[in-house]
Amino acid sequence: MLTMQEIKSHYYFTDTDAKLLEELLPLARQNCEAMVEEFYGYLLKIPETAAFLRDPKDLQKLRQTHAQWFLSLFCGRYDNGYMITLQGIGQAHVRIKVSAHYVNAAMNVVRRFLIELLQANFPEIEARRKYRIAVEKILDINLDIMSTSYQEEELRKVFVSHRLESKLIHAAERFTYGLNLILVVALIIVSLSVVGLFFWDLVHVFSGSMEKGILSALGSLLILWMMIELMDNEIKTLKGGKFNILIFIGVIIVALIREILISTLRHDALETQAFLAGTLLILGIVYFLVAKSQNGNIH
Ligand code: HEM
Structure with a gap:
């Protein structure tokens, strides 16, 4: 089991990256609603993911949950507690059986949204590049930790049937x-x-x-x-x-x-x-x- 420190080092995620992300928090807050709109617009268009979002009352709560996650990308503190939260998020999706494919695809939606946001707000190419790299790293780390839950689930399945089989x-x-x-x-x-x-x-x-x-x-x-x-x-x-x-x-x-x-x-x-x-x-x-x-x- 890797620690958050190890994961961050594998992605060359530094304290500078953490600071850069924290600097983006106000911008993220301003655009959080738009991000959630785009995220849900995407998920509701695909029948397989829309099936998880049918109940409108729950949907409001869920939108808040996904919005909170989006803002947590820019919290500036990425410790073991952060990793455990991400593991919990991954497990929540494994539990309700959202396919890993849709989680990956949804992450791509978030990535595109953020890159366009940076494009629109940072005309100076060097500054934009620094922010973009930090954003890419944290998104990849998020996806990495979340998808580990899927892999562990797969391994468990294989292990149980393998033992039974033998x-x-x-x-x-x-x-x-x-x-x-x-x-x-x-x-x-x-x-x-x-x-x-x-x-x-x-x-x-x-x-x-x-x-x-x-x-x-x-x-x-x-x-x-x-x-x-x-x-x-x-x-x-x-x-x-x-x-x-x-x-x-x-x-x-x-x-x-x-x-x-x-x-x-x-x-x-x-x-x-x-x-x-x-x-x-x-x-x-x-x-x-x-x-x-x-x-x-x-x-
Ligand atoms: C970028 C990818 C995604 C992120 C970061 C994300 C984030 C989250 C978070 C933070 C939670 C709360 C977890 C908890 O209860 O501890 C959650 C729950 C949930 N997400 Fe996502 N999500 C993603 C993709 C998706 C996709 C593709 C769907 C498909 C419809 C989805 C549907 C749900 C549902 C239905 C819940 C509620 C789970 C429950 O009832 O326990 N999410 N998500």
């Missing part, structure tokens, strides 16, 4: 990690079941139905192979790698191939076999399209 993201990440762990455990159980299935198929080989046993065992091995791929992929995901949907589709395709093998052996109805073959075709197309979108081309 908490949410953290919670979501932990949740996903937990789900992935459950998936791995489930995959282990399913893989063990496939091993069991493989041995069950082998029993068929020894119990007479050689052809059925071998083909079923082959199907089970295919599924086991895909399960290994699936788990490998899942472990990679857990370690921070990229999830590969293609492997999931591969597992389904392999499971379907196994089903077709068995279906042929069982001499199932033609429709059942056609249905399985159709599904396999569709899955094949899906696999192709996903692989294509992942790699840009299929190998």
Whole structure:
């Protein structure tokens, strides 16, 4: 947080500037009414700012407030108290939600008014230049302190949502990690079941139905192979790698191939076999399209 002394030094605002401004106070007083006229004429012309000035009774009070601020530009004492007052003014506008843009634009109206006033009252160019520089400095300092309130408000907004955001993201990440762990455990159980299935198929080989046993065992091995791929992929995901949907589709395709093998052996109805073959075709197309979108081309 800067002190008024620091702010003034950054603008090269000296005691001479303060004195020059104080000298302008009588002129400012004489023209205060005209300034307020111009200020309000400007604000009432813009619908967005006019909306803040609708109530006529309040308007009179508000005109006085803005007039007082105008005169305080020439008070001659610009200490920390002055800075705190300006911070309060900035906050008042942030609170009622007057956009910073209009405050900047209104300051430009005041600046133009004062420059023209100096132009009309100080024909001697050197004197006018001194006053103009002092006026420019104090207006810039006013705008600087007032707009800091807007920046602080912006920062607060970002900070609140940033904290909330990172908490949410953290919670979501932990949740996903937990789900992935459950998936791995489930995959282990399913893989063990496939091993069991493989041995069950082998029993068929020894119990007479050689052809059925071998083909079923082959199907089970295919599924086991895909399960290994699936788990490998899942472990990679857990370690921070990229999830590969293609492997999931591969597992389904392999499971379907196994089903077709068995279906042929069982001499199932033609429709059942056609249905399985159709599904396999569709899955094949899906696999192709996903692989294509992942790699840009299929190998
Ligand atoms: C050069 C720019 C401006 C200056 C220096 C200025 C100055 C002030 C001051 C000194 C106050 C009193 C603050 C307080 O209650 O502590 C005030 C209040 C107010 N100003 Fe401005 N103002 C400026 C621009 C604007 C603009 C662009 C509008 C838009 C319409 C506006 C509308 C108001 C309103 C509605 C209030 C009353 C706030 C309340 O109810 O608390 N001002 N202004």
